[in-house]
Amino acid sequence: MITLWLTLALLAMFFYGVSMVAQKVALNDMPVAKMIFLSLIFWVPLYLICLVPFILDGSIWSITPLILVYALLATSFGQLGYYTYVEAAERGPISIVGSVTAAYPIMVIAFAILILGETKEVTMLQLAGALLITASIIALSFFHGGEQKKMPLGRRYYFLCLVTVFIWGLWAIFTKLTLGSIDPFLFIGIYAFIIPPVTLGYYRFKKIRVRDAVPKWSRPLKIAIASSIVGNIAFFAEIVAISQGPASIVFPLVASSPLVVVLLAYGFLKERLTQREWVMIAAVIAGIIMVSTA
Numbered sequence: 001m002i003t004l005w006l007t008l009a010l011l012a013m014f015f016y017g018v019s020m021v022a023q024k025v026a027l028n029d030m031p032v033a034k035m036i037f038l039s040l041i042f043w044v045p046l047y048l049i050c051l052v053p054f055i056l057d058g059s060i061w062s063i064t065p066l067i068l069v070y071a072l073l074a075t076s077f078g079q080l081g082y083y084t085y086v087e088a089a090e091r092g093p094i095s096i097v098g099s100v101t102a103a104y105p106i107m108v109i110a111f112a113i114l115i116l117g118e119t120k121e122v123t124m125l126q127l128a129g130a131l132l133i134t135a136s137i138i139a140l141s142f143f144h145g146g147e148q149k150k151m152p153l154g155r156r157y158y159f160l161c162l163v164t165v166f167i168w169g170l171w172a173i174f175t176k177l178t179l180g181s182i183d184p185f186l187f188i189g190i191y192a193f194i195i196p197p198v199t200l201g202y203y204r205f206k207k208i209r210v211r212d213a214v215p216k217w218s219r220p221l222k223i224a225i226a227s228s229i230v231g232n233i234a235f236f237a238e239i240v241a242i243s244q245g246p247a248s249i250v251f252p253l254v255a256s257s258p259l260v261v262v263l264l265a266y267g268f269l270k271e272r273l274t275q276r277e278w279v280m281i282a283a284v285i286a287g288i289i290m291v292s293t294a
Contacts, residue, residue, distance in 0.1 A: 005245030006292060008237040009253040015234035017260020020098070022227035024089060026220045032086045033208050034215035038228050039079075040199055044192050046232075051189030060186065067181045074174035074187075075194040081167035083202055088160035098141035098258040100161035105134050105252040107169030108176070112248035116176070122246045129290025130252040132283055140280035141258040144265075144273075172251050179243040188239055249291045259284050 026035065054060040063071070088097045109130060112118040119127070178187055203210055215221045234254075241250050259281065266273055273281075 005241045005250065008241035009245065009250045012234040012238035012241060012254045013257045014260055015230050016257035019227045019231035019234060020257060020261050021264055022223050026224035026227055027090045029220040030224055032090050033206065033213040035086060035224050036083060036199060037213045037215060038224060039195050042228060043232060044195050047189050047192035050185045051192065054186045063182060067178060070174050070178040071187060071190050074171055074178050075191050076198060077167050077171035077174060079194055079198045081164050081171055084160050084164040084167060088157060088164060092157045097161055101164045102137045102141055102255050102258060104165045104168040104172065105255045108172045108251045109248045111173050112246065118246045118248050122248055125293055126249055126291045129287040130249050133252045133256050133287035136280045136283035136287060137256045137258055140262060140277060143277050144262050176242060176247040184239045184243040253291065256284055
């Protein structure tokens, strides 16, 4: 039986994949600073709207101090991870960025099993499927990209990839801890308080004035907006899925979005896939079938 959390996790995987393709296209002609500015003007107001029902019924004030700390850490790590990811994506091939950053669910699986005790609600077959998905996506993302992997890449590029893995791992862990106690839409609303200071801190670190980060209307901006919209649809689906499903399954599923990138490139850009890439695609699909035995 396909549960709601499983359906939402698969939807998040698909929409994140579509968003990654559009985002990379936009980054070819748009600096990261301008891409990030979209979160201030579009998503902070939306996330504030998510808070309104909880302010009106007073439930926002019932969050315990510990859960509030978890929520603030989770949202901060999530936003920082996004910034380091797009910085890496701007500097080098998405194939390597995707292969390295797709490893973050390994941290979550270990935490979910050792700390959360999810072996009681997840079968060994599902755990094996989650590990198969993660390993296959890492391999597929690395194999895919062809000549791009031969580009000369600096240490900063690889450093950003590794930092993103660690930060996203922490984001996932604290997000799961938080969503065990509060409504997923209340959690999303907390981002409205985190995005402005983290974004302004990023601009200060990069020595960029906010007014210089305001993008001009252009084709890349349209693509960036479309990418942001699709990515946020995926984000909403992911958060609800995490609140209902086991972390050791949801995060590997969502992190398999590079599969969508590869298949879109094959279907629309007519990119050729090697035999070993097809083997990895088959392995990811097999892993998805295994975790779908929920």
